[in-house]
Amino acid sequence: MSEERTDLLLQMEGITKRFPGVLALQNVSLRVARGEVHALVGENGAGKSTLIKILTGAYKRDSGTIIFDGRAVEFQSPQQAQANGLSTIYQEVNLVPFRSISENIFMGREPKRFGLIDWRRMNSEASTILARFGLHVDVTQPLMNLNVAIQQMVAIARAVSFQSKLVVMDEPTSSLDEHEVETLFDVIRQLKAEGVSVIFITHRLDELYAVCDQVTIMRDGRTVDNRSMQSITKLELVARMLGKDINEVRRAGQTGFGEAVHKAQGEVLTAEHLSRGRALQDASVSVRAGEIVGLAGLLGSGRTETARVIFGADAPQSGQVQIEGKPVKFDSPADAIRAGIGFCSEDRKTEGIVPYMSVRENLTLALLPHLARYGIVERDKQEQVVDQFIKRLGIKTAGPDQPIRELSGGNQQKVLLARWLALNPRLLILDEPTRGIDVGAKGEIQALIDELARGGLGVMMITSEIEELTEGCDRVVVLRDGRTVAELPHEEVSQAAIMAAMAHGAEAGESAVSEAAGKEGANG
Amino acid sequence: MANVSTPAPGTTRRLAVPDRWRSYIESYGALIGLIILFLYNVFFTNNFLTAQTLYVNLTQVATIAIVATGMTLVIATGGIDLSVGSLMAISGAIAPLIFLSQVGQGMNLAVTIPLSYLIAILITGAFGSFNGFLVAYGKIQPIIATLILYIAGRGIAQVLTNGNLQTFNNPVFQYIGMGRPAGVPFQVILMIVIVAIAAWVMRYTTFGRYVLAVGGNESAARLAGVPINRIKMAAYIISGLLSGIAGLIVIAINSSSDANLVGLNMELDAIAAVAVGGTPLTGGRATIIGTFIGALIMQLIRFTLLAHGIPDAAAMAVKAAIIVVAAMVQLRRQA
């Protein structure tokens, strides 16, 4: 599928990496030409980060070859890679915020005079380097005084000042606004003009087309495609990332969800025009009792932000939330919980489990006020609840006293689900409920969610798995750049429609849907 | 981008067995140390197994154990309280001020004594809430927040008493430090009651679980509806109240109150007891009994060395070694 290209700067072939129990990369290849801006795309878990970490020496590969600048290399550390002309710009700017711009550029190799730092030379050289990118700032001010885009550029300037031949940018735009992104693109074009290659990782499709020449698509630890950017449409790109054929007919039974439509009752949640910062601009979603509403969108589309605002974890700047028709304003998650809402965060480790506490305590953490009399936890009641849920959800644990951190991801997730189910909520918000969970447990959790909705619970499910949307959800709300761009009723939920809305947004969505539908019809 | 951050289930389970085994040693390490120390003394220290010796040790450990109990709660929430010694000085200054005042002496002693105790402890509790407020709502680092009262607190006690020694001689007023119901020193009983209540609270109440949840994973606790700010406030208030009680014990034993000396260095002793007892300073885990054992270990080391003619000073060096060992054991556990 890839045409022959000459003058390759980087050639990674047959890269395989195994973590205990997981095959993270399987025979992956990545080829980057000199002066090329190369996009590396894929959904979560595709293996992009692992691949980059192997390239920069943060991880060791199990097999495969890396040829960089004509030599076979195996970098031992990111520092060594940098010394050899390969720099990485991380998503979180890895600089020292309190220090000046020039210091950040020259940290570790400060120009000296008589053994002391030559500030004047350092500042003037820093200014020169930044001027190359058309950036004229006071290099003596602390980095943190600048916006993230400029900080990114300082990081790039640092990389370039190491005579880098290849700069890896790992989601550099995730915290930039449109103007800032444009500035960054100018810098990338400048690098390209100077013959520097760039590997660009992003989840924003428009950016790929704006700046990239070539794209490598990864999925599930494999390279699935590698071709020139012009030769692939957005829709195709999304389909390849998700591992779907746009013409693929919907097949049932890939998930644990049942097939029938749930019986929806009155509205539990109505959230309208929520906004918060740049990530969330105008999101609306509603959920009725007894239905599963999918919240779709690529990473960074504002799905999690929507959930957090509804749950009272973050305060919205504008917008309105109603629970069963009554307007509510939650100051904290505790308020939302009292109103009958539960929220399973996407990040189990940092926002879900309390690692050193037992399964029992984790399971009943939100329920405690109901289990206690005069602040004393009624142990019998607690045991009863815990036993009941361990049985009902099939949680595999050595016992309720086992610390939760010792459980597998799937079982941790079940405990967290049980944490909310025990409260008997009317609305359950699930953020990527099956991420990082092995296949068996995944199916069980999907079946459980299905069963809960049948029992009358309103479920709002954020997921990146398209099957979960098509098979599990009664309705799918699609977000893009922090806005609700489409709401697909059950009849219209299809992979093609969802992907089209994710890729193009509302206005383009219509035509794409009809286009895809036409194809589907033609194929059927 | 957390693509491979979740270890496979197999790995987790494989690690579980040695993990637990190790955690047994770690949870009981302090107890084993205490037993060894105890047995050593039984065999090699004359007159160790007498009520007298036992009481001496328990009497000396009481104030540290009480303060360290509050410190354990604070540390469990991920904080630290440097102000405990100064708060002891404050309660130690206030109670005799009220008791010895003209108004105090004019009233019935049955009113004056409880009143002076109560006010002293309530005031240290209020200072505790000041610490808690700075930490919970002011989002100030606990070290700095409590450093303020560490410095100012002793000054307040000194200002209140003008730096003068307050002396008194009243068995009822000093009952907290001198009383011997059934021959057992009262502060020992008080210590056991406080430790027992705290251990019970940590084990059986909502509050205890919330404390561990806040220290263990603050954002998860918040999303689970735990009132994190109120929990932090409460921990610092309890630490303040217990420091107040400890201050009263000290002045009762001494029959005098010297604001310059009451509770001096207590913050370090208490933190050391907590660390040796197996509560990590990073929060999220706590063992009240462990802290109690930690305090006993520190006391027994001092006693053992003294009984064998080794000066107090050497005991400090030994204590230092024990703190380092305890910290290393904990690090092992986290790894």
Place this chain on the structure above:
Amino acid sequence: MATATADIQQKSERASVGRWASIVQRQGVLIVLVLLIIFGALRYEGFLSPYNIASVLRYNSMFALIALGMTFVIMTGGIDLSVGAVAALASVVAALVSPNGLILGLLAGLAAGIIAGFINGWLVSRFRILPFIATLAMLLAARGIALILAKNTSVAVSYTSNFTTLGQGDFLSLPIPAILLVIAYIIGSIVLNFTSFGRHVLAVGGNEEAARLMGLPVENIKLAVYMLSGALSGLAGTILAAQFGAGQPLEGIGWELHAIASVVVGGTLLTGGVGSVWTSLVGALMLGLIFNLLNFENGRGVVSLSAYWQSVIRGLFLLIVVALQSRLTRSRET
């Protein structure tokens, strides 16, 4: 690149708030110190007399030296609780060696401090023990060893050798401890501002992960700052012995927390990554001056504020500074 320029202009408003904040943070304490001095000079006779200035400097030089070492430790994001005990240990060691003269006495005191600092740094950087715990252990150990060496009492220094000059002598009619203080701060300031080491200290405290990725020797930098703190504590202890004519194993209790207070009042963030050495000097002098002013006030006999008010006032200063800092850092985050 018009967009970038516009962006920068937009941000410069925000930056100016940051700059204003840092001026208050950096210079605020200096302004307060100057105001305190003006207040004292106007109100009290003899406040600006050479004698008073010399004695304030002579006495406070010990605290200021310790605060200097603490500043470096805190800039890496660490803390050193052992400084007071290490100073006491050094005072005993120096006193014991003092019959051999000033130089050997001084070297012995310094060596004691550096060894203690090395152990601290080793525990923190190689064993990854929390600085709080590692230096707490050192506090106990140093105090214990000091007591053992001193046989539980203070150790008189030799008056026949020239050792006491270090604490009591003058050079060009300036107290020697004050001269040492100024030299130490000048060197400290040069190290912080003009050597790679100084900048790397700030980088480690500002973002340890980034420092590591930038290839800085993070562990060695940490080791070095604890050794520096130990050395300065050793110097302070030696001055203590020379000034008061005895090695004092029980001196220095609570110095660590007062040193931390000086550093924090000076505007160095306890989270690391930001700091200046001069503000710590100003912070230490300001806290010391509160005591001096109280003495003068009481000397006037109009109001009698006991010397004990100094702690209360120091605490209040700390509260104000901390409250201000937390507001500033928070306004910066948004």
